[in-house]
Amino acid sequence: MSKSEARPVPPIVELARRDPAAAAGQLRIVTAREPLNAGAHRMLGRLLRQLGQDEEAARAEMAAIRATAHDPEMVAIAGSLMANDLPETEARLRQRLSRQPTDVAAIRMMAELAGRLARYRDSENLLRRAIELAPAFTAARANLAIVLYKQNRFAEAGEVLEQVLAQDPANVGSRNLLAATLGRIGDYDEALAIYGELVQTFPEHAKLWMSYSHLLKTVGRTEESIAAYRRALAVEPHLGEVWWSLANLKTVEFSDADIAAMEAALGQDIANEDAFHLHFALGKAWGDRKSPGDSFRHYAAGNDLRSRELAYDPDTTTRQVDRMIEVFTPEFVATRAGTGDPAPDPVFILGLPRAGSTLLEQILASHSAVEGTMELPDIPAIAMREAKAAAGGDARDWPGAVAAMPPERFAELGAEFLERTRVQRKTGKPFYIDKLPNNWSYVGLIHLILPNAKIIDARRHPLDCCFSNFRQHFAKGQAFTYSLDHIGRYYADYVRAMDHYDRVLPGRIHRVIHERVLDDPESEVRAMLAYLGLPFEEACMEFHRNTRAVRTASSEQVRRPINRDGAGQWEPFDQWLGPLRAALGDLVEAYADRPA
CATH class of the missing domain: 3.40.50.300 (P-loop containing nucleotide triphosphate hydrolases)
Structure with a gap:
């Protein structure tokens, strides 16, 4: 057993049953002497919750989470998750949680695993358990908001994000997600205000400009939307989704310089996502110029990249219609x-x-x-x-x-x-x-x-x-x-x-x-x-x-x-x-x- 997961000795456990205050006092001494003893921090947090000392309990719970990050076993599990070895990660997390069912960091990691497998309900339940055990665990709460958003439960996601931002007002990722969430439930003015603040704070963040542009387009502020898309391209000229977003306005006609920039971007070592967006944008550009051969060539290339990525099976739709008729x-x-x-x-x-x-x-x-x-x-x-x-x-x-x-x-x-x-x-x-x-x-x-x-x-x-x-x-x-x-x-x-x-x-x-x-x-x-x-x-x-x-x-x-x-x-x-x-x-x- 690693030092960071050394468990409190049985006498402490027994004392905790009889006299929680006294046990908490002893655990304070243990954690001061052994700051990486995650088990002691966790137990101290539970006892302090029982005693109504919530602020100190929150500090102990977060100390347990930080200590767990130094545990060699957790470092190895995190490595397998980063390598996307999901079966190995799941097996090792299950073993760990069978021994330490209140390890909040492991619970959150299991939730991330479930999210990668699109098991969003499982991920949600795990994150709620992590928050129950450690209410100040803002990162888990932020993860919960993402999982709710992915389930199209936008109002609930917004409520959780408000809680995250109450604890961590400067959390840029959560502010960005809140703006997206507000846009999904039709609160456009508030969403635009958040995006407006974010792009001023992070003017070199191309994807923030892109998200801001999408919402400006939605509310009919077309010229501002185009200008914001152009700002994004000034930061990242190869960002295919922005070029496609301009094309998707249907009212923008690309210049010779635009076409040259897109073709040049395709010649670079770019991600497939950028490539197929660029192909779709160039399909539109050449179509506007009455060059159907060039246009179709790009549409075909973009569709081929996307089709291979999605692997749609048309027989599934046919079978579903058959079943409905039956x-x-x-x-x-x-x-x-x-x-x-x-x-x-x-x-x-x-x-x-x-x-x-x-x-x-x-x-x-x-x-x-x-x-x-x-x-x-x-x-x-x-x-x-x-x-x-x-x-x-x-x-x-x-x-x-x-x-x-x-x-x-x-x-x-x-x-x-x-x-x-x-x-x-x-x-x-x-x-x-x-x-x-x-x-x-x-x-x-x-x-x-x-x-x-x-x-x-x-x-x-x-x-x-x-x-x-x-x-x-x-x-x-x-x-x-x-x-x-x-x-x-x-x-x-x-x-x-x-x-x-x-x-x-x-x-x-x-x-x-x-x-x-x-x-x-x-x-x-x-x-x-x-x-x-x-x-x-x-x-x-x-x-x-x-x-x-x-x-x-x-x-x-x-x-x-x-x-x-x-x-x-x-x-x-x-x-x-x-x-x-x-x-x-x-x-x-x-x-x-x-x-x-």
Whole structure:
């Protein structure tokens, strides 16, 4: 046993039971003589908590954590974690915690391990245990905020970050995460204030400038956003995400110098992440210059890098749609009618990314009765959690989990969704929008848990929609978009799923065809509002004047009147779209022949 983990002798343990104050006195002597005796510090901290001497207890608990850092065993475990040898790290941590279950440093390290394995609930529970044992352990509290953020529990993450910053106001990482968290729950003014302070304090921190720019773009301060992106590039010219962020504004045209700088960056030894961002940005740059060959070359290179990194399997989506069709029969739906939460508040706009959903949200959010929020992660999170908790434990088999649910569970899940999303509602408007495109996968669940919610399917020409996705790099998710074959298959599965719901739930889903919105916007807007049971308001036709924050790639496009700039953008690239056409099959012709 190492010196730093020498355990208090049994007489001290016995004395602690009989006379905690006396035992604490002896432990003070021990820890003064042996400052690296983590076990003695821990026991002293526990006794002082019992005696109500919380400040001294906190000092003892933190001394135990510092002493543990010198333990050769912990140094070796930390080394295996740094080397990303996760099985070895886990085995050694389990052995250590079986001997020393209150070793807070080891508990925190186990939480980090769980986080790397995306076992965020396990990580959360471990961090809460560490904080319970050592309430002043600010680093563990900061880790807890990160884990909550990764679970999309932004309001809770914000509360924990406030506690961290109360203990450590100068913690830059936590201030940065708090700004990101506030942005995720729509508290943009406070988030911008924090970022503004951070970039002034750390003007050479390129990624801070980038985060600040993202939020400026979201709230419509476009010129300031561009200037902040340029500041980031002045610090790190090879930072691919910043170049792509400028391209993603859709309104920036790159100069010859910009293109030369991006091409030069690609010639350096840079990370894959910088490389694929640069390729996407150069795809946009050459596309603007009417050079489809150069443009497609860069898009193909960026998508290839990203596709190999994400390793998306299109068969998983196909199987999930098959499973949904198998479970959601007319009889299954009929026997569960009306069992969910009756609230009519949510409006789901779903479909594929780049199908015009942001435009529809902006139009509806210009109505006096409808609030726009953002792409909310809560439906997939609920579905995957319930699937994991079901007997099979397969996170993709949410239909199987739904099939096994008792009727009362649907109302509980509907109420949970309403509660989880309450933080996004900043006005008193009766309706609010969840614009997550991927919710099309979960229409059956949405229908059962929120039977009075409205569902709008935003659909766009398959070649326009799919190729627009191929040209788009997404910050996270949407792994299906990085291959022409994959995106075509995904679109086909989406259509197949929606066709099934049209048969099983006739009239339940209102479909909006993007090209019809471009051709006759007022008729389409009136039809949407009629579906929602709302009167027509002229403000919906003036949606581009709405100053609300918009978080998606279409943020700048929906701040302009309706136009056809995005229509037919696939056409100059048609010679390279064979894999996409093959995956779509007859859907292109079927879309052209759709009823007027």
